[in-house]
Amino acid sequence: MSRLNAWIQERIPVHGDQLRELTNEPVPNHLKRWWFALGGTPAYLFVVQVVTGILLAFYYQSSPSAAWESVRYITEDARYGWYIRSLHKWAATLMIASVILHQMRVYFTAAYRRPRELNWVIGMCLLMCTLLTGFTGYSLVFEQLSYWGATVAANISDAVPVIGSFGKQMLLAGDTYNERTLPRFYILHAAVLPTTIILLMAVHITFIRLHGVTELHFEDESPDEPDHFNFFPDHLLTELTIGLVLMILLSALATVLPATMGPRANPLVTPEVIKPEWFFYVSFRWLKLFSLSVAVISTGFIIAAMFVWPWIDRLLIRLTRNEDASVYVGIVATFLLIGLTVWEAVVTH
Amino acid sequence: MQEPSGDIRGERTDAVESRPDGSESRRGFLEHAAGVTMAGGLTAGYGMLVSHAVRFLYPSETDPGSWQFVCTLDDLQPGDSMPFTTPAGAKLVVARQAEDPAQDDAFIALSSVCPHLGCKVHWEANNERFFCPCHNGAFDAQGNPIAGPPKAAGQSLTRFPLRIEGNLLMVWVPGTGISEVISETNA
Numbered sequence: 001m002s003r004l005n006a007w008i009q010e011r012i013p014v015h016g017d018q019l020r021e022l023t024n025e026p027v028p029n030h031l032k033r034w035w036f037a038l039g040g041t042p043a044y045l046f047v048v049q050v051v052t053g054i055l056l057a058f059y060y061q062s063s064p065s066a067a068w069e070s071v072r073y074i075t076e077d078a079r080y081g082w083y084i085r086s087l088h089k090w091a092a093t094l095m096i097a098s099v100i101l102h103q104m105r106v107y108f109t110a111a112y113r114r115p116r117e118l119n120w121v122i123g124m125c126l127l128m129c130t131l132l133t134g135f136t137g138y139s140l141v142f143e144q145l146s147y148w149g150a151t152v153a154a155n156i157s158d159a160v161p162v163i164g165s166f167g168k169q170m171l172l173a174g175d176t177y178n179e180r181t182l183p184r185f186y187i188l189h190a191a192v193l194p195t196t197i198i199l200l201m202a203v204h205i206t207f208i209r210l211h212g213v214t215e216l217h218f219e220d221e222s223p224d225e226p227d228h229f230n231f232f233p234d235h236l237l238t239e240l241t242i243g244l245v246l247m248i249l250l251s252a253l254a255t256v257l258p259a260t261m262g263p264r265a266n267p268l269v270t271p272e273v274i275k276p277e278w279f280f281y282v283s284f285r286w287l288k289l290f291s292l293s294v295a296v297i298s299t300g301f302i303i304a305a306m307f308v309w310p311w312i313d314r315l316l317i318r319l320t321r322n323e324d325a326s327v328y329v330g331i332v333a334t335f336l337l338i339g340l341t342v343w344e345a346v347v348t349h
Numbered sequence: 350m351q352e353p354s355g356d357i358r359g360e361r362t363d364a365v366e367s368r369p370d371g372s373e374s375r376r377g378f379l380e381h382a383a384g385v386t387m388a389g390g391l392t393a394g395y396g397m398l399v400s401h402a403v404r405f406l407y408p409s410e411t412d413p414g415s416w417q418f419v420c421t422l423d424d425l426q427p428g429d430s431m432p433f434t435t436p437a438g439a440k441l442v443v444a445r446q447a448e449d450p451a452q453d454d455a456f457i458a459l460s461s462v463c464p465h466l467g468c469k470v471h472w473e474a475n476n477e478r479f480f481c482p483c484h485n486g487a488f489d490a491q492g493n494p495i496a497g498p499p500k501a502a503g504q505s506l507t508r509f510p511l512r513i514e515g516n517l518l519m520v521w522v523p524g525t526g527i528s529e530v531i532s533e534t535n536a
Contacts, residue, residue: 271482
């Protein structure tokens with residue numbers, strides 16, 4: 001055994017102490033509360049997406065004549081296909097929800113403030129990539145929602161000043177949805193965006209390690225207790241518990257509410273009731289409230305403001321002399337987000 | 350054996366780096382020039398690759414469209430309209446609005462594609478309007494916007510170009526679309 005150890009040690013010259021040093025980041029006490037550990041949740045769900053996505057790719061065909069049928073085969077004929085596809089769908093839903101919750105937690109605890117501004121920007125890039133992956137994902141099923149969602153999205157892109165028309169052409173591979181469009185969505189969904197997400201996550205986590213997790217203190221904390229606990233094994237166990245709960249939740253959702261097949265895409269008929277996936281309800285309702293150019297330009301401004309929020313926040317504090325000014329903005333934005341989503345969810349048109 | 354003078358590994362010494370008047374030495378200049386050339390070469394080389402990649406991904410010109418026969422002028426009386434399906438499967442409405450074919454807008458061909466975000470409008474007979482289910486846009490029988498985002502932006506239903514050749518009404522329709530690919534597999 002010692003010879004085997006020596007053999008391994010010689011070829012992989014890393015010692016246990018070094019590994020412990022590398023992983024044992026002291027974690028602030030507030031992360032014992034699970035809702036402060038939401039950042040790890042999308043990372044865990046991302047792994048679920050990679051695994052189930054690779055499995056689905058064994059059967060999926062990205063040509064418009066075969067796509068819907070291949071998804072139907074996965075859902076109805078392939079053994080456990082319904083389960084794998086439903087896991088993929090529900091993990092996507094939970095991933096987007098947890099990314100939004102994680103971002104709200106970071107926002108309302110002002111964890112993006114100096115010196116962590118750049119990590120907020122990287123987080124915003126991750127949010128955009130996650131939403132784009134969600135969008136390209138439901139385009140691949142090639143049901144009515146997929147087709148008309150993609151058409152609407154491409155035309156929204158077309159309305160963006162200066163670069164919009166280029167964006168539409170690059171997205172659709174032509175003026176309108178054509179037989180070269182779906183392979184683009186597939187490559188974006190299964191290769192380009194996941195790779196980008198992995199790289200961004202690596203930078204995101206590196207920044208967290210370099211700066212440490214933001215220290216939060218609560219009134220009910222005893223001053224005698226230590227401020228920090230060990231990443232290994234304490235925090236890892238918290239993450240594993242969250243992972244286990246998520247897997248149970250995903251399995252339950254996949255079983256009780258499995259992914260179904262909508263009607264196949266028909267480029268000649270827009271269905272009487274057409275809605276995107278829930279995470280785009282906000283922008284869909286926004287588009288109904290204003291003319292296209294107003295809706296697109298205002299959305300662009302809102303997203304740009306979100307990207308540079310750490311600097312806007314500093315400006316707000318200087319102008320209002322109130323440390324919590326951004327909290328009030330956040331409360332209004334959250335109500336707007338929930339309000340528009342619910343509005344779109346409950347009405348037919 | 351005598352040691353070679355200077356540094357054979359190319360490390361710079363103060364003696365050769367700068368002259369007493371502060372101007373750059375020949376070696377310093379050459380090092381800068383080599384650095385700039387290297388950076389320029391790399392930028393140009395990989396820049397070219399990126400440029401080619403973007404051009405590769407940007408769609409090439411496809412079939413722009415063609416003139417299609419709709420009907421003879423006698424087939425469409427003033428006040429009448431008829432549906433027309435293009436070879437690619439797009440549906441449009443062709444209507445005659447005046448007796449004199451030479452008059453402007455004697456004939457119109459309305460696209461069924463909503464100018465807002467590209468969904469298909471359909472005719473609601475009870476409301477006498479074209480309705481787009483995506484964002485609640487509505488148009489009158491002439492394709493003018495009457496409600497929703499198209500009205501806010503003043504966008505009418507697109508008119509397809511028409512021309513009269515002798516007694517024949519012709520319409521310009523876009524090239525192939527995806528519906529051809531799908532209907533072929535369905536058939």
